[in-house]
Amino acid sequence: MMKYKIHLLLLSSLLFIAFISCKKERQQPIVSSLIVVNAVPGSTPLVVNFTGSQPSNFYAGAAKINYGILDQFSRFNMETTEQPLTLYQYPDTFSTSKPIFNLNLHLEKGSINSLFLMGTVAKPDYLFLSSVPPYHAVRDSTFGIRFVNLSYQSKPVNVYLIANGEQKEIDGLAYKGITPYKNYTARAADNSYVFEFRDQETQNVIASYVLKDLSQANEKENLWRYRNFTLALIGLPDTAVPEQKQKIFLINNY
Numbered sequence: 001m002m003k004y005k006i007h008l009l010l011l012s013s014l015l016f017i018a019f020i021s022c023k024k025e026r027q028q029p030i031v032s033s034l035i036v037v038n039a040v041p042g043s044t045p046l047v048v049n050f051t052g053s054q055p056s057n058f059y060a061g062a063a064k065i066n067y068g069i070l071d072q073f074s075r076f077n078m079e080t081t082e083q084p085l086t087l088y089q090y091p092d093t094f095s096t097s098k099p100i101f102n103l104n105l106h107l108e109k110g111s112i113n114s115l116f117l118m119g120t121v122a123k124p125d126y127l128f129l130s131s132v133p134p135y136h137a138v139r140d141s142t143f144g145i146r147f148v149n150l151s152y153q154s155k156p157v158n159v160y161l162i163a164n165g166e167q168k169e170i171d172g173l174a175y176k177g178i179t180p181y182k183n184y185t186a187r188a189a190d191n192s193y194v195f196e197f198r199d200q201e202t203q204n205v206i207a208s209y210v211l212k213d214l215s216q217a218n219e220k221e222n223l224w225r226y227r228n229f230t231l232a233l234i235g236l237p238d239t240a241v242p243e244q245k246q247k248i249f250l251i252n253n254y
Helices: 002-026
Strands: 032-038 046-049 075-078 082-089 101-106 112-119 124-130 142-149 157-162 166-173 182-185 193-199 205-211 228-234 247-252
Touching: 032 247, 101 112, 101 124, 112 228, 142 166, 205 228, 205 247
Parallel strands: 032 112, 142 228
Antiparallel strands: 032 075, 046 082, 082 101, 112 124, 142 182, 157 166, 157 193, 193 205, 228 247
16 A cells, blocks of 8 residues: 555656646747848948837947848847837947837747848838748758848849859849749759849849859858858949948858
8 A cells, every 4th residue: 555655656746747847848938030131331330129228338238230241140039029129320329329220020939030121321221021941851952042132222133143154043133122042952063153133124243142162062061052041132333432332242041
C-alpha cells in the first residue's frame, strides 16, 4: 500500500511538472521579424524609437539606421501586433525634435515584415509589406531575388540579367513597385550575374549590381545559395550630389 502511495505521488508530481512545462511553452510569445531599410537620400542616421513616447534621456543607446546600409541595427524581433515606430534624424533627438517618420505598424504574429523608408527628408515616404521568402531545396542549389524601386521621382525601370547574353527580368518597375521573389541558380556553372536597371523609355543603364562567387562549392562560403535577397534601386535621378545618386542596394532577407 505504501509503495502504491509513493508511486501515485511520483506520478502526480511528474504530471504536475509536465503541466507546468506545457503551460510555460504555451506562454512563450510568438514574435514577428522586422527589417527597416533607410533609403532616404540626404538623411543622417535614423534613430529608432518603438515606445511611442520620447524619454528625457533621449536615445543614449538606441539603434541608428544608416542610409544604404543593412546591418544588425536594422533587424528587429517584435512581440506586439500593433507597434508604434518613430524615427528621428541623428542628432535631432531632443524632447522638442520632430520625427521624420511617425508610424503605427500592424504586425501579424509570426510574420516577416519589411519597412522601406524613402522619399526625401523634406517629403518622406515609405513602403511596408509582409511576405514569406521562398524555400530552396538542397537539390536545386537556388536562391531568390526580388526587385524594388525606392528611387523617389524615378521613371519606370526595366531590369536585365547579364549572364551568357542578356534577358529582361522585370518590365516597367515604377516607384514603390516591388516584385515577387524569382529563383536563380548558384551552381558550379554559374560564376556571376550582373543585374542592370535601365530607364524603360531610353534604355540607358541607371545602375548595375554584380553577384559574385555563385559557384562556390563550400556552403559556408557561398553567400547566395538557399537564401533570399532584395535588390533595391535607391537615390535620386538627375542629382548633382554624389552621395545621393541612384545606385543598387542589396538587402539580405535570408
